[in-house]
Amino acid sequence: MAWRRKAVRLRADRELAEKTAEAFQTSADPQALSNAFRAHLDCERERRRLLGAVEKAAREVLDWEKRFRSLEARHESLLQDNAALIVERRRLEESSRALRKQLGRERDRSGAVRAGASNRKETA
Incomplete structure (x- = not known):
């Protein structure tokens, strides 16, 4: 990030130098120089x-990345x-x-036992 700041600063300084040089080459007008410095301040x-x-x-990007990682973990x-x-x-x-x-087998057994008991009663 620092290199970007430096690049912007150098670009602004270069533009100021060019505007200042133009102001002095065309005329020694203090108003032009003042305008150039005002432009530099702006x-x-x-x-x-x-x-x-x-x-x-x-x-904000870092905050959203943290939120994304949190949601991803969740x-x-x-x-x-x-x-x-599952x-x-x-x-x-x-x-x-x-x-x-x-339960089905137990029902079958108990039914068979009951059926056997009723068969015994009938035969007797």
């Missing part, structure tokens, strides 16, 4: 204003949590299926 004010705006924008965490929840859901579904099968 240029310097504008440079400072622009520099402030650029620095503010750079700070997203990654949520993805991991989601994957863990694994847990699948485990619970398997457990539920196994319990249903076991």
Whole structure:
């Protein structure tokens, strides 16, 4: 960033020198010299204003980059949590299926036992 400031400063100084040289080459008019210095001061004010705006924008970029990294980390965490929840859901579904099968087998056995008992009563 410092090299940019230096480049702007050198460009402004070069422009001032050119305007000053023009003022002295064309005439020794104090008004022309005054105008050149006034232009230099205006240029310097504008440079400072622009520099402030650029620095503010750079700070905003850094803030947004931090926010992006934070959101990216949160997203990654949520993805991991989601994957863990999917694994847990699948485990619970398997457990539920196994319990249903076991319950079905127990019903079949109890039905067979009851049927056997009723068959014994009928034959007796």
